[in-house]
Amino acid sequence: MEIIIQPDADAASLAGAAVIDALIRRKPAAVLGLATGSTPLTLYRELIRRHREEGLDFSRVTTFNLDEYLGLAPAHPASYHFYMRENFFHQVNLSAARAHLPDGLAADVPAACRRYEEQIAAAGGIDLQVLGIGADGHIGFNEPSSSLASRTRVKTLTMETLRDNARHFTDPGEQPRHVITMGVGTIMDARTVLLFAFGPAKARAVAAAVEGPVTASVPASALQLHPRAVLFLDQAAAGDLRRREYYRWVHENKPDWQRF
Numbered sequence: 001m002e003i004i005i006q007p008d009a010d011a012a013s014l015a016g017a018a019v020i021d022a023l024i025r026r027k028p029a030a031v032l033g034l035a036t037g038s039t040p041l042t043l044y045r046e047l048i049r050r051h052r053e054e055g056l057d058f059s060r061v062t063t064f065n066l067d068e069y070l071g072l073a074p075a076h077p078a079s080y081h082f083y084m085r086e087n088f089f090h091q092v093n094l095s096a097a098r099a100h101l102p103d104g105l106a107a108d109v110p111a112a113c114r115r116y117e118e119q120i121a122a123a124g125g126i127d128l129q130v131l132g133i134g135a136d137g138h139i140g141f142n143e144p145s146s147s148l149a150s151r152t153r154v155k156t157l158t159m160e161t162l163r164d165n166a167r168h169f170t171d172p173g174e175q176p177r178h179v180i181t182m183g184v185g186t187i188m189d190a191r192t193v194l195l196f197a198f199g200p201a202k203a204r205a206v207a208a209a210v211e212g213p214v215t216a217s218v219p220a221s222a223l224q225l226h227p228r229a230v231l232f233l234d235q236a237a238a239g240d241l242r243r244r245e246y247y248r249w250v251h252e253n254k255p256d257w258q259r260f
């Protein structure tokens, strides 16, 4: 794992955007895995800026989002379809046909999950997956106890996640308890993983994921087994890392040839 601790969330987001920019310029038909939540908002804003001002071209890019609520229509303001349209898709030149999210309204959910995996494989696999992290250590919506080999499927949210995400629902009765999410195994197949975590509420989960044992109790800890997982943290999210001075030292002393 590579741990990059930045002065603040904006600096971490900009550094992550530069990695994605470099990938797309090197490989214009790149396949991106995308995340929702408050964490990647600045990352998306910076990618939009680079599109508008620096010619970053998404016309051949394909995207697959991590997850979607079961039972929410794409027009629902708390759906991840809605979030992606508002915060990213509509502001870059990404083809709608190449922007994928799990179908929260699928009539046959297991078949839709299998098809999602097939679509990812048919696109050649995910080059770079963007991740946030839940306060309980989840990635995507892979809650604690998720199999580390899991593929896209339905999950039941924990009470903690329901509480954390309740702010997105004006009517609490509309908040689904079930979601479709890529599995931990799906995420682990991505060739590069960038995980972003900001703020003190994420410090415990980050420390468990980076310095704790690899365990299904902290799904993000599976990234310890990933050959190219990079964590972009602000000071607060790095606050519980015992070896944070070492991670800073590594970053400062990184040979030029090893930099992104």
Ligand code: GLP
Pocket: 035, 036, 037, 038, 039, 040, 066, 067, 131, 132, 133, 134, 135, 139, 140, 141, 161, 165
């Ligand atoms: C949700 C999403 C995750 C996200 C997490 C953290 O549960 N499914 O992909 O990483 O929330 O959200 P936030 O970035 O808002 O803290």
